[in-house]
Amino acid sequence: EASSEPPSLPPSDPDRPPGLIIVLSGPGGAGKGTVARRLSQIDDRLVLSRSWTTRPQRPGEPDDAYTFVDAATFATAVDEGRFLEWAEFLGHRYGTPLQDPPPGSDLLLEIDVQGARQVRSRRADALLLFLVAPSDAAQLERLRGRGDPEDHVRQRIEEARRESDAARELGARTVVNDDLDRAVGEIRSIIELERRRVR
């Protein structure tokens, strides 16, 4: 029967309990990318989702940081219902493709707060984490360090304030990225507790 409802997750085997969905959000310059990569390297059960974006690749940015697509390709994928969530961020679109990680694994998403809200509405049990820099100065330094133009840096700082308010509203758990190993360790224990709670 035809329905306008988006496909619900998980898309496959109804007999196996779905893996966790762990959403890592946070303002630009908080170090989300590094934390997400580290988590997926040290935890075999975590599968790091690769987002699609219409943003141009930054100089020096790895080819596999995103699936880089043009606006038309992204729009077609939206129409075909291929995204778990998608959002517009500073003029570009970013989306998480629907995917079915191998049995026993958990999916890690590094996405913005608008996306976190959509994930939460489709999967009420999603674990929402909000990573922040230890200070405004540290955040600025990270943003400048990756070579974005200065006006983008300012926009991202403003966006960061809106994101923090939204994250609080959503009840995301805040983790301070004061030290990479410590922050990664804290997130690992949160994930471990959640695994024990649901399995």
Ligand code: 5GP
């Ligand atoms: P950047 O341009 O710095 O790579 O990413 C900009 C923002 O978009 C970041 O907050 C990043 O987490 C977010 N983002 C990356 N991929 C996705 C996605 O698939 N969905 C959503 N909603 N946000 C994303």
